[in-house]
Amino acid sequence: QVQLVESGGGLVQAGGSLRLSCAASGRTFSSYAMGWFRQAPGNEREFVAAISWSGRSTYYSDSVKGRFTISRDNAKNTMYLQMNSLKPEDTAVYYCAAGLDPRGTKSYEYNDWGQGTQVTVSS
Numbered sequence: 255q256v257q258l259v260e261s262g263g264g265l266v267q268a269g270g271s272l273r274l275s276c277a278a279s280g281r282t283f284s285s286y287a288m289g290w291f292r293q294a295p296g297n298e299r300e301f302v303a304a305i306s307w308s309g310r311s312t313y314y315s316d317s318v319k320g321r322f323t324i325s326r327d328n329a330k331n332t333m334y335l336q337m338n339s340l341k342p343e344d345t346a347v348y349y350c351a352a353g354l355d356p357r358g359t360k361s362y363e364y365n366d367w368g369q370g371t372q373v374t375v376s377s
C-alpha cells in the first residue's frame with residue numbers, strides 16, 4: 255500500500271496557474287503508475303492525467319490536454335500536476351492515486367488514494 259498526500263490547491267483567477275503535489279510514502283513509489291483525478295460537486299470522479307512509473311509516458315483527458323502537465327520525481331517520491339490557463343470548470347477536489355497501468359482512466363483501476371485538495375477557479 256502507498257500513502258498519498260496532496261497539496262498545492264487553492265483559489266485562483268481564471269487564466270492563472272497552480273501546481274499540485276502528491277507526496278508518497280510506504281511501498282516503492284517508483285514501482286507504481288500514478289494518476290490525477292478530480293471531482294466537482296454533483297459529478298462523478300473523472301480522470302485528469304496519468305504517468306508511467308518511469309515518467310516517460312503520460313496521458314491526459316481531452317479537457318486538460320495542452321494546459322496541464324503531469325510529472326514525477328522518483329527520488330523525492332513526489333508527483334506533480336502543473337495546471338496553466340485554468341478555467342472555472344476546472345474547479346474540483348483533485349485526488350492523486352497509485353495504480354499499475356498508466357493507461358487506466360477509471361477510478362477502480364487505481365488502488366491507493368490521497369485525501370484530495372480543493373482547487374477553485376474564479377471567473
